[in-house]
Amino acid sequence: MKLATLKNGTRDGKLVVVSRDLTRFTDASFLVPTLQAALDDWRRIAPHLAAMAESLETNAVPSARFHEHDAHSPLPRAYQWADGSAYVNHVELVRKARGAEMPASFWTDPLIYQGGSDSFIAPRDPIRMADEAFGIDMEAEVAVVVDDLPMGAGLDEAREAIRLVMLVNDVTLRAITGPELAKGFGFFQSKPSSAFSPVAVTPDELGDAWDGGKVNLALLVDLNGKPFGRANAGVDMTFDFPALIVHAAKTRPLAAGTIIGSGTVSNKLDGGPGKPVAAGGAGYSCIAELRMIETIEGGEPKTSFLHFGDTVRIEMKDKAGHSIFGAIEQKVEKYEGEKGT
């Protein structure tokens, strides 16, 4: 089934079930008001939501047009957002780009940071930043939402606890990352609010593209209407989702509704760095990687980070070419303070 949260003026929005083709929705909020409430009681609630989803497909329940613009991130805020870095090729490239050495252990020991989860951006809302000089970059990723998991959960438990899959734009401020990580205390200012796809789907909706650990489909990243990234999320994922979840749960339980991110989807090409889409490659899911390739080839980066007015679009299509999660589409705008303050 496909689930979305419509904006309704409350912090957590209203839960709806969305049709497979993303054209219609039926209100689920009479059954359970929010996605977090559904996740809190998943074993009891999910069969009812699945029945509504089937009824929606056969027009057996009232429905209305689904507009991706009306959707919030499926969880507008979450108890936990833990983002991995499973495509180690990405970390290797961004570290090179800022002249930092990547420890060899990153290939065997998963890397996860805890992101801010109190203020996710809606998928069609702008990325508002005070200054372009922060080095505003997108990071296109896949994420899963898990059920309750005990501390020390193993791989099978972790795989079984994956309830939903969605896409993410893990906005990153490259000019702040280097100095911030050098302080040795992790990301904070360099990772502002993330945005998630309009729709979250249960793994069965992915068919054989879901192998229990990763999504074997291309992640489509467009910048200002032009193809920028077409990396396959099932390729070069050194740690799959169960492995990331096991890592996250090693020393603490994970609460229902915890979001685990894949990290920036990144494909190597013949064992080396990839090529831009325009040059026949799979391209990139963030600008920092392209800048590194440009530096390797020409001594310096040519592509700038995002400017005010730029638009980033992140989407994934099934083998028939239909959008699975709807699209994250965000314009970068100057933050001028909150209206009315």
Ligand SMILES: O=C(O)/C=C/C(=O)CC(=O)CC(=O)O
């Ligand atoms: O500069 C770095 O070392 C890392 C920068 C990132 O933004 C990495 C990250 O968020 C993890 C990922 O997307 O794989």
